[in-house]
Amino acid sequence: MGFTVLPHRARYSVRRERGQVMPKQVRGPSMHDVAARAGVSHQTVSRVLNHHPSLRPETRDRVLAAITELGYRRNLAARALVTGRTQTIGMVGPDTADIGPLSTLHAIEKAAREAGMSTLMTSAEPARAQVLETVEFLLGRGVDALAVAAQQSEITMAIDQLNLDVPVVHLLAGDQDVTLAASVDQQAGVRMALGHLRDLGHERIQHISGPLTFGEARSRRATFEAFIASEGLELLPILEGDWTADSGYAAGRDVAAEATAVLCGNDQMAFGLIHALHDRGVSVPREVSVVGFDDTAEARHSLPPLTTVSQDFAAVGRAAVGLIVARLAGSDDAAPLIQPELLVRESTAPARG
Amino acid sequence: MGFTVLPHRARYSVRRERGQVMPKQVRGPSMHDVAARAGVSHQTVSRVLNHHPSLRPETRDRVLAAITELGYRRNLAARALVTGRTQTIGMVGPDTADIGPLSTLHAIEKAAREAGMSTLMTSAEPARAQVLETVEFLLGRGVDALAVAAQQSEITMAIDQLNLDVPVVHLLAGDQDVTLAASVDQQAGVRMALGHLRDLGHERIQHISGPLTFGEARSRRATFEAFIASEGLELLPILEGDWTADSGYAAGRDVAAEATAVLCGNDQMAFGLIHALHDRGVSVPREVSVVGFDDTAEARHSLPPLTTVSQDFAAVGRAAVGLIVARLAGSDDAAPLIQPELLVRESTAPARG
DNA sequence: TTCCGGACTGGGACCGGTCCCAGGCTAGCA
DNA sequence: TGCTAGCCTGGGACCGGTCCCAGTCCGGAA
Structure with a gap:
């Protein structure tokens, strides 16, 4: 030679x-x-x-x-070319910068990295065309799996009906019937909050729900109604907000005069509600008790500090990645229901009278 | 044949x-x-x-x-293999789920997708080893550029000193001397807030800054001191928080009795401060005016609604992507300074006396 | 008619890994 | 001693694009 x-x-x-x-x-x-x-x-x-x-x-x-x-x-490109796997999870987040979904995405990212995968983040408005475009974008980037943290039914269902070749995990999908989901036990959360109010002697409790386009909002609402019925309490009209503090403020005008407690779908709406009640001269918690959902960073220091149901978003993210990794390895893993926790602060007090 | x-x-x-x-x-x-x-x-x-x-x-x-x-x-893997470009921006976010940095990352993602690129999201704690590991992870995934939204000096400087082959853009780096940055004009923001307080007749204004490990916190503090000096006002001791509402609450104990107004480094600390003042029986804004920074979603509905400096995080994200795209195309683009806006609400009032 | 340039198209090398297959070597066993 | 099994290693095809080079066809100029 x-x-x-x-x-x-x-x-x-x-x-x-x-x-x-x-x-x-x-x-x-x-x-x-x-x-x-x-x-x-x-x-x-x-x-x-x-x-x-x-x-x-x-x-x-x-x-x-x-x-x-x-x-x-x-070189991951070369590796992906031959294996057909990119070690990447595509995340579909909401279009808004809400802390709940964002911290879930944040948790997924951490869990994914620990599992040797990376995450591609996108966001989609709740319109079918937008969702499909986003999914198409992610598939075009060759993601191995999808994690959906945008919980409107429109988004969840549109994606789930696509019957994609890659595994899809939905986060916090609430009552929606999806193939694979990582969620918090909403029923437990609502029952804890209502049990707390009942123990304080409240009998006329009102609910400001999130938008019913969200599976979670529907779950909480349904559990609320079931609880009221099972306790034989009076069911006051259910108000519907859109998760924002503004909508909580607006709902404050419609809160029934006889209500002594209000369960809000999230903390933001609770803040708005308290603001509205304050403007009406109604004292929280002396006249009306208020409970929120999420335990945002501000909840501890709002006036009064907010009693709320804490959800471990990080655990949800970890569970989602666990499901994905298991699926990719060919095995089926059952999705755990993560348990929420009630944090009693100063926005709730014994019923007046 | x-x-x-x-x-x-x-x-x-x-x-x-x-x-x-x-x-x-x-x-x-x-x-x-x-x-x-x-x-x-x-x-x-x-x-x-x-x-x-x-x-x-x-x-x-x-x-x-x-x-x-x-x-x-x-197939993007095949394409990346031969071109050496993955059309991906690596994002280094903070370890916490704070709304400011997260919404900036969210904005980058949208802007990147419009430019035909995708974003790889990671987070890093402010420790040199952690930062290097994160950067190494991103480079291992073959990102074409880095967007750094974690603003502690430790992180910013560690990355900037690496002299990477890929372009690096820092977001909201404050006073730090980095090669490429997209920022909000902090000086203008502070001057607007202080000008507002001065116009209301306040002469003894105190400052609760963010942690001085953050370039932005230093920028605001320096501008605060310069303003007080140039107006010939009395300089009260500057308190330092850590961005959390808890730290704002703690700082509330140390607010000088003669102070009639407090400028907080962000909204969270302002909420904590108001809570603390309330517990001390001090009324906001009748006795003390409070100004925040960021205009978080809750600021509109806190009690009282918070006067704050609004920063357009989305614009920062777009600017960052613009810089990256320009760099990758071989041209140099000047980074614009994004202008903040003062939102006057009910936490500020004319000085007493 | 012949030559030439531009529009349009095809062939094959190459990017940097993984996978299949096979080969050399040593140890164990008959 | 001869054979086989198992450890360790190397050679080359291949993944699916892009890039360089070259070829064909056509109209217009010489």
């Missing part, structure tokens, strides 16, 4: 375009470079990276040394 | 592992499939996708038809 002169692999190159000089992408060392340095084949390097059992420790060490010396970094 | 029997390309295959049957990745149609269907070469398909000018419209249409018929989707 004779010598073969291989062309030098350029690390830097320039491309002329309209007279300009443009820096092209810098490429790091490849598996072949590592192999050459360690005096082994590229295949052996691959085996080291994938923890193959049959490897002489000495060889392994030599390869690892070469890797650190060269600052070698595995 | 004779016939050649090509092996049928399996779309589905199974792999046996410990007796289990495991579904392998389903692969969609490739460029070659489209080419075959349209009766052209793969190269022509590529040209259609990349909007090459020299293409007969008829050919183009035939290819496009084949694409929709087959439901072809371009």
Whole structure:
């Protein structure tokens, strides 16, 4: 065999375009470079990276040394090309910057990274076309799974009906019948809150729900109605907000005069409600008790500090990633229902009279 | 030439592992499939996708038809492998689920998608090792650029000193001297707030700053001191919080008795402060005026509704993506300073006496 | 008629990994 | 001693795009 002169692999190159000089992408060392340095084949390097059992420790060490010396970094594009897996979870978040969904996404991201995966974040408005476009975008990026944290039925159902090839996990989908979900036990949360109010002697309790386009809002509302009925209490008209403090404020005008307690669908609406009651000269909690949902950062320091149902969003995120990883490995894992917690503060007090 | 029997390309295959049957990745149609269907070469398909000018419209249409018929989707891994670009921005967010940074990240995501890029979200605690690990993770995923929305100096500086091959944009870095930044004009914000208080007749104004490990907190503090000096007012001791409402509550104990107004580094601390003042029997705004920063969703409905400086986080996110896209295209774009806005509500009133 | 340039198209190398297959070596057993 | 099994390693095809190069066809100029 004779010598073969291989062309030098350029690390830097320039491309002329309209007279300009443009820096092209810098490429790091490849598996072949590592192999050459360690005096082994590229295949052996691959085996080291994938923890193959049959490897002489000495060889392994030599390869690892070469890797650190060269600052070698595995090219995920090449890997994805052949395996067909990108190790990426696509997240569909809401269009708004609400703390609930966002912190769930945040939790997914952390859990995913621990599992060696990364997360692609997107957001979608609750319109079918928008949702499909978003999903198409994620599939185009080759995600291995979808995590949906946008809970409007329109979004949840649109995605679930697509029958995608990749696993899809819905977060906090409430009463919606989806294939795979990670959720908080909404019924338990509502019962704890109402039990607390009943124990304080309240008998005329009103509910300001979130928008009924949300499965969670429907779950809480249904549980509320069931509780009132089972306790034989009077059912006051249920008001519907849109999660914002503004809507809570607006609902404050319609709160029944005889109500002595109000259960709000989230903390924001509770803040708005308290503001409205204050403007009407109604004292919280002396005249009316108020309970929220979520335990936002402000709840502890609102006036008065808010009694609320705390939901462990981080646990929901971890559960979702657990489901995804299990699915990708081919096994089925049951989705746990995460238990909420009631935090009693100063916005609730014994019923007057 | 004779016939050649090509092996049928399996779309589905199974792999046996410990007796289990495991579904392998389903692969969609490739460029070659489209080419075959349209009766052209793969190269022509590529040209259609990349909007090459020299293409007969008829050919183009035939290819496009084949694409929709087959439901072809371009494989980004293959594309990234050869171009060396992944069309992905890596985001380094804070470890906490604070609304400010999170909504900035949210804005980046939207802007990136409009620019045809996607975003990889991560979070890092402000420890050098953690930051490096996070950056390493992102580089390992082959991101084309970095957007840093975690504003502690420790994080900002650690990243900026790495001298990475990819462009790095810092968001809301405050007074920090970084190469590329998208920020809100903090000086203007502070001056507007203080100007408002001065116009109301306040002469003894105190400041509760964010932690001085944050460039923004330092920026605001420095501007505060400069303003007090230039107006010839008395400089009261500056208190330092950690952005949380808890720390605002704690700072409430140390607010000087002679202070008639307090400028808080963010809304959360303002809420905590108002809570503390209320517990001390001090009325806001009758005895003490309070101004916040950020205009969180709750600020409108806190008791009293909070006067605050609003920052357009979405604009910051868009600006950051603009900078990144420009850099990747080889041109330099100047970073605009986004202007804040003062929202006067009911937590400020004329000075007493 | 011949030559030439531009519009349009195709062939094949290449990016950097993983997978399948096969080969060398050593140890264990008949 | 000969054969086989298992450990360890290497060679090459392949994933699905992009890029470089070259070829065909056509109209207009020489």
